[in-house]
Amino acid sequence: MKKVGLFYSINTKKTTQAAKRIVESLGSDTLEELNAEEVNEKQFTAFDNLILGVPTWFDGELPNYWDEFVPALEDLDLKGKKIAIYGAGDQVGYPENFVDAIGIMAQLVEKQGATIVGFTSTEGYTFEHSQAQRGKQFCGLALDFENQSSKNKERIAQWCDQLKKEFN
Numbered sequence: 001m002k003k004v005g006l007f008y009s010i011n012t013k014k015t016t017q018a019a020k021r022i023v024e025s026l027g028s029d030t031l032e033e034l035n036a037e038e039v040n041e042k043q044f045t046a047f048d049n050l051i052l053g054v055p056t057w058f059d060g061e062l063p064n065y066w067d068e069f070v071p072a073l074e075d076l077d078l079k080g081k082k083i084a085i086y087g088a089g090d091q092v093g094y095p096e097n098f099v100d101a102i103g104i105m106a107q108l109v110e111k112q113g114a115t116i117v118g119f120t121s122t123e124g125y126t127f128e129h130s131q132a133q134r135g136k137q138f139c140g141l142a143l144d145f146e147n148q149s150s151k152n153k154e155r156i157a158q159w160c161d162q163l164k165k166e167f168n
């Protein structure tokens with residue numbers, strides 16, 4: 001497996017906690033951690049394998065730091081890159097927008113030619129609508145710290161095992 005760029009905001013509590021578990025599961029030799037709040041085009045295109053930490057905010061939107069990167073992102077050529085997205089959301093508080101930001105980010109990078117990996121089953125979650133849903137799957141890993149935090153460890157470990165097979 002080629003080196004993986006793990007992009008997340010270092011100022012988040014939950015997204016960072018999940019990132020640390022991902023590092024434990026995939027191994028620090030394989031990963032380089034980068035701060036999503038300062039991400040630039042050069043960093044983003046330096047990897048063939050990327051993991052993006054994208055929590056949902058503002059009733060179904062990207063957090064500000066990812067939103068600010070979107071204009072630059074829309075100019076990038078991401079062909080040949082595999083991108084896995086994880087994101088925190090609250091299925092009880094926001095059942096109509098559950099982990100929407102995973103789906104928003106997936107669409108943005110797919111439009112630039114990237115392939116999304118790390119799809120997971122929607123089984124075990126209760127929500128009404130999610131932009132991250134495709135059939136019976138999410139196009140990433142949904143983590144609900146508010147309501148299902150006890151499942152995070154297992155969900156992350158399983159997802160990382162899957163990524164080991166799916167990444168370049």
Ligand SMILES: Cc1cc2nc3c(=O)[nH]c(=O)nc-3n(C[C@H](O)[C@H](O)[C@H](O)COP(=O)(O)O)c2cc1C
Nearest residue numbers: 012014015055058059060088089090094097098099
């Ligand atoms: C103002 C606000 C808006 C939110 N909107 C959504 C939402 O639309 N969908 C969702 O699934 N979760 C939503 N959440 C829940 C957050 O995604 C959740 O708390 C997440 O763990 C935040 O991760 P972070 O602290 O690492 O940024 C919202 C939380 C807040 C405080």
